Amino acid sequence: MISRDPDELMDAAATGSRTALARLLTYVESGGPNQRAVAARAYAVPAPYVVGLTGPPGAGKSTLTDALISALLARGDLGPVRFDELGVLCVDPSSPFSGGAILGDRIRMQSHATNDAVFIRSMATRGHLGGLSLAVPDALRVLGAAGFALALVETVGVGQMEVDVASAADTTVVVTNPGWGDAMQANKAGLLEVADVFVINKADRAGVAETRRDLEQMLDLGGPYEWRPPILETIATSATGIDSLLEALGAHADFLADGRLEGHRRAQAARELDAVIAASLRARVRELAHGEAYERALEEIVAGRTDPYRAAETLLSEP
Numbered sequence: 553m554i555s556r557d558p559d560e561l562m563d564a565a566a567t568g569s570r571t572a573l574a575r576l577l578t579y580v581e582s583g584g585p586n587q588r589a590v591a592a593r594a595y596a597v598p599a600p601y602v603v604g605l606t607g608p609p610g611a612g613k614s615t616l617t618d619a620l621i622s623a624l625l626a627r628g629d630l631g632p633v634r635f636d637e638l639g640v641l642c643v644d645p646s647s648p649f650s651g652g653a654i655l656g657d658r659i660r661m662q663s664h665a666t667n668d669a670v671f672i673r674s675m676a677t678r679g680h681l682g683g684l685s686l687a688v689p690d691a692l693r694v695l696g697a698a699g700f701a702l703a704l705v706e707t708v709g710v711g712q713m714e715v716d717v718a719s720a721a722d723t724t725v726v727v728t729n730p731g732w733g734d735a736m737q738a739n740k741a742g743l744l745e746v747a748d749v750f751v752i753n754k755a756d757r758a759g760v761a762e763t764r765r766d767l768e769q770m771l772d773l774g775g776p777y778e779w780r781p782p783i784l785e786t787i788a789t790s791a792t793g794i795d796s797l798l799e800a801l802g803a804h805a806d807f808l809a810d811g812r813l814e815g816h817r818r819a820q821a822a823r824e825l826d827a828v829i830a831a832s833l834r835a836r837v838r839e840l841a842h843g844e845a846y847e848r849a850l851e852e853i854v855a856g857r858t859d860p861y862r863a864a865e866t867l868l869s870e871p
């Protein structure tokens with residue numbers, strides 16, 4: 553029988569138990585006291601180096617991730633990062649239970665399902681107070697505590713929530729396809745913020761040059777860059793362009809390792825802390841809105857005996 557105790561599970565995960573690791577990640581998704589206990593242990597261990605892949609549905613992220621897994625395992629390093637085991641998280645913020653993604657991703661990454669050096673998991677949120685934008689960083693920490701030095705995170709979509717999830721990565725790859733210049737243009741602000749590497753996947757299709765031109769123009773509008781995101785072309789289905797992609801990922805990891813990773817991690821920590829504070833305050837608001845004092849305050853406001861500002865001050869000052 554596997555333990556239910558977060559501390560025992562942590563010890564088991566650290567010595568290689570995948571069952572323990574899976575249960576810890578379920579705790580992370582579910583929120584509550586177990587999630588808090590897991591976080592207390594997991595954040596005491598350095599986070600793994602994280603490569604995030606994000607992009608519109610169907611861009612080929614899972615196929616690309618699959619090809620990257622093979623190439624990474626063959627090398628055993630990514631720039632300065634050495635690893636024995638590879639953790640992979642698949643995240644679909646638009647679907648609360650990642651139903652479709654689980655099936656699709658599992659099939660796409662089937663070739664690695666039985667490889668002990670790879671751990672693949674679809675992430676959903678079932679109650680974590682901060683949703684996926686906190687559950688994913690927590691899960692990455694758990695992978696770190698379980699001994700993974702490198703993790704890949706596939707996130708479906710290019711909206712604000714996906715950008716939030718993507719910001720948990722150290723190197724973020726934005727995956728596009730030929731002919732999707734306009735769609736990317738519409739999201740350029742968020743994408744420019746997170747993209748360290750652009751990939752035009754499905755380069756076997758027409759329109760690669762136009763998409764490259766669109767992306768270059770988009771990049772020209774931004775900057776100046778200490779690191780200008782390179783634009784690579786891949787055909788994930790035949791693993792074409794994967795070596796160049798790995799070179800680019802390694803180069804970016806080197807770039808960060810050259811004195812920038814600490815600042816990057818500090819910015820991540822600030823985003824996480826802000827998100828936890830915001831989520832806690834929202835929970836407090838919901839709690840207040842269900843209390844008797846709140847009902848009394850409403851009556852007072854309606855009767856003209858107080859105003860919402862004074863009423864809020866009074867409510868918040870109560871223990």
Ligand SMILES: Nc1nc2c(ncn2[C@@H]2O[C@H](COP(=O)(O)OP(=O)(O)OP(=O)(O)O)[C@@H](O)[C@H]2O)c(=O)[nH]1
Nearest residue numbers: 608609610611612613614615708753754787788789
């Ligand atoms: N022609 C072509 N098809 C590709 C390429 N890469 C992926 N595909 C196909 O595109 C489809 C979607 O691939 P996935 O890897 O599931 O894409 P995804 O971005 O992970 O999809 P979601 O997770 O659902 O957003 C599959 O049918 C792939 O076989 C490519 O380079 N060329």
Ligand SMILES: [Mg+2]
Nearest residue numbers: 613614656657
């Ligand atoms: Mg996918």
